Amino acid sequence: MNKCMTCPNREKNGFCHLSDAGSEFLLANSVVVEYPRGTVMFREGDAAETIYILCSGRLKMSATSQEGRTMIIRVAGSGSVLGMSAALSAAPHEATAEALEPCRVRVMPARALHTLLRNYPESAVGAACTLATEYRTAFEEARRIALPETPAGRVACLLLDWMAANEKKSSTITLALTHDEVASMTATTRETVTRTLSRFKKEGVIQAKGVLITILQPNVLQQLSAC
Numbered sequence: 001m002n003k004c005m006t007c008p009n010r011e012k013n014g015f016c017h018l019s020d021a022g023s024e025f026l027l028a029n030s031v032v033v034e035y036p037r038g039t040v041m042f043r044e045g046d047a048a049e050t051i052y053i054l055c056s057g058r059l060k061m062s063a064t065s066q067e068g069r070t071m072i073i074r075v076a077g078s079g080s081v082l083g084m085s086a087a088l089s090a091a092p093h094e095a096t097a098e099a100l101e102p103c104r105v106r107v108m109p110a111r112a113l114h115t116l117l118r119n120y121p122e123s124a125v126g127a128a129c130t131l132a133t134e135y136r137t138a139f140e141e142a143r144r145i146a147l148p149e150t151p152a153g154r155v156a157c158l159l160l161d162w163m164a165a166n167e168k169k170s171s172t173i174t175l176a177l178t179h180d181e182v183a184s185m186t187a188t189t190r191e192t193v194t195r196t197l198s199r200f201k202k203e204g205v206i207q208a209k210g211v212l213i214t215i216l217q218p219n220v221l222q223q224l225s226a227c
Helices: 020-028 084-089 110-119 121-146 151-164 179-185 190-202 218-225
Strands: 031-035 040-042 050-056 059-064 070-076 096-099 103-109 172-174 206-209 212-215
Touching (some): 020 121, 040 050, 050 084, 050 110, 070 121, 151 172, 151 212, 151 218, 179 190, 190 206
Antiparallel strands (some): 040 096, 059 096
């Protein structure tokens, strides 16, 4: 049985505060799976038969329109619980989840989730916290696209969001997405993203080395983003 007590991300998700009995049920009715980079855990429209507790790693969530246009909704990090709202409502997954880097995930069947919620009251609080986090994330995504007046402002806002979410509490972030994918998250184009990042680098706002970006002047990004 995989124990969670030594997990470095133990306090990050809504199921980290279960009673001993609740934790034992969770551990006994779930498995830990290692997903390599590029693995699709589930696809938009799939039946939500399991939930996924992301122990480590990052993955991208994307949705596709009827015309075939794909938009990156967000990058989920360790502590995220995926598929909760779909599993609770017996609805299909709203998005596709793909590993951006090797991920360690605890996978739990939806039927076990329902049993957990019925028998262990504190787990309902955990589920509510997870759904509240999903709402907050959706709000932040809408704010990032709607409030900044320029494409540069939207890119700046995204960089600030990633810096704030950096687990290492560092101003250096890893750009795991392509410029096309960053464009889809900021309602702009790949050319604009490339041009904007080059401008930030030239003006000393950021420093770029491969996929690593160090934010040198967050105050400038804050002024641009106005969000």
